[in-house]
Amino acid sequence: MVTRTHILSGIPWYEHEKLRLEKQIEECFQHHMGPHKLPDITKKEKKTILGIVSPHAGYSCSGPHAAHGFFELSKVEIDSIIILGTNHTGLGPSISVFPNGSWETPLGTILIDEDLQKNFLDLSKDYKNDLGIAVDSEDRKSVV
Numbered sequence: 001m002v003t004r005t006h007i008l009s010g011i012p013w014y015e016h017e018k019l020r021l022e023k024q025i026e027e028c029f030q031h032h033m034g035p036h037k038l039p040d041i042t043k044k045e046k047k048t049i050l051g052i053v054s055p056h057a058g059y060s061c062s063g064p065h066a067a068h069g070f071f072e073l074s075k076v077e078i079d080s081i082i083i084l085g086t087n088h089t090g091l092g093p094s095i096s097v098f099p100n101g102s103w104e105t106p107l108g109t110i111l112i113d114e115d116l117q118k119n120f121l122d123l124s125k126d127y128k129n130d131l132g133i134a135v136d137s138e139d140r141k142s143v144v
Contacts, residue, residue: 013058014106021106024059029071034064039074049076056085080113082120096130097121 015021029038052069055062087094100114121127 013060014063015059016106018106024063025067028059028063028067031064031067034067035071039071041074043075044077045075047076049073051082080116082116093126093128093130095124095127097127099129 015024026038028034030036049072052073054066054069056066059066087096097117097120098112100112100117102112103110117129121129
């Protein structure tokens with residue numbers, strides 16, 4: 001089992017400490033370019049969201065803009081999330097999939113949906129189970 005650790009928190013993309021990160025995220029939601037308020041996670045709507053496109057330039061740069069999509073996601077029950085990121089360098093497979101295990105963040109550890117991961121790999125021979133996403137240098141990582 002592999003744990004993908006967070007690598008770029010605190011320099012300057014997002015805060016490394018949990019309480020500071022929670023405050024930074026709240027500020028993104030309340031920002032004048034964000035949704036202007038925190039989501040109410042106690043109220044859920046009956047609707048389907050197939051996906052959102054969210055910038056990944058760091059909370060200090062694009063957090064308020066990203067908060068709009070996550071505000072909408074907060075309104076629905078979520079079974080699984082697929083995060084797509086670019087291959088910044090061309091190193092490794094063209095399309096790589098994180099192996100089973102977990103993804104560590106300053107807010108906690110998230111388990112990989114192994115059934116979904118396997119189904120995704122079965123879609124095409126071009127999709128590769130890539131441990132390099134977890135252990136290679138930060139140069140290969142667009143999802144931090």
